[in-house]
Structures are given as C-alpha cells and as structure tokens.
Amino acid sequence: RKVVWPMTPFTFAIVGKADNPIYELVISPKKEEPTVNQQNQFFLHAALDIVDEELWKTNNMFLKTVDKFNDRVISAFVTATHMRFVLLHDGKSEETVRSFFLEVHELYLKMMLNPLKHHSLGEPISCSAFDLRVRQSARKCLG
Numbered sequence: 001r002k003v004v005w006p007m008t009p010f011t012f013a014i015v016g017k018a019d020n021p022i023y024e025l026v027i028s029p030k031k032e033e034p035t036v037n038q039q040n041q042f043f044l045h046a047a048l049d050i051v052d053e054e055l056w057k058t059n060n061m062f063l064k065t066v067d068k069f070n071d072r073v074i075s076a077f078v079t080a081t082h083m084r085f086v087l088l089h090d091g092k093s094e095e096t097v098r099s100f101f102l103e104v105h106e107l108y109l110k111m112m113l114n115p116l117k118h119h120s121l122g123e124p125i126s127c128s129a130f131d132l133r134v135r136q137s138a139r140k141c142l143g
Helices: 034-046 048-054 094-113 128-142
Strands: 010-015 021-027 062-069 072-078 084-089
Touching (some): 010 094, 021 128, 034 062, 048 062, 062 094, 072 094
Antiparallel strands (some): 072 084
C-alpha cells in the first residue's frame, strides 16, 4: 500500500554505536536530487559527535534539538544500548518529535525482542514490516 506524504521533507536514521547505519528513511513530497539526500545524510552524521557529547549531560533519552543547519533542525534520541535515532526536519515541535521517537523506539524494541525474527544489535534493519510501521508513525506524528 502506497503512503501519500502531503508533508515537508525529513530524513530519519538509526545509527549504531560504531556510527554504522542501521536504518534510514527519507521522506520528501517531491523527488529530490541524490546530492540533496547525500547532504542530509552528511548533516545527520556530522551531528553524531554532538549527540555523543549531549547524552552524557542528561538522563533523558530524548535529547531534543542537538544541531541546526540553515533552516533545518536535527533532533536526537538515544536508547539504553546507545543506538542513536536522529531526525533532520524543518522545526517540528519538540512534543511531536518526541512522540515520533517514542513510537519508533517501541517498534525497535519489539523487533529486537521478537524471538521469531532474529535480529542482532548493530545489524542493518531490512524488515519491511518495521519500515511500514515507521512510515505510519511518521505520517501520524510528523505529518
């Protein structure tokens, strides 16, 4: 089923402890050039150092806004296993972003703890059901 996105573009990624990409979702209402997507990935990965610094300053998993690039904002969330969720967006409210991160975190935990589908920590996520649910959550929370 195709999901229609009447929303502003954003890039979401789950990044492992070794800065390895675990999952990525790029949503754009129009077809973006590959250089724009690469630039967004660069912005997210550049913010990982800031995320690593900020996570030691708080007990909260949701780190709020960690960086800004032009008119875009990078928000972050860190799990107990130090998986970093990063979102490049155009300034959604903190509560909206927090809701999205919490929903994705719940989906992530369910996938990792499912005994029927073995998925190792730090491996890329290729599960289509996970992708669909993340997209649905993005539409609900960020749309």
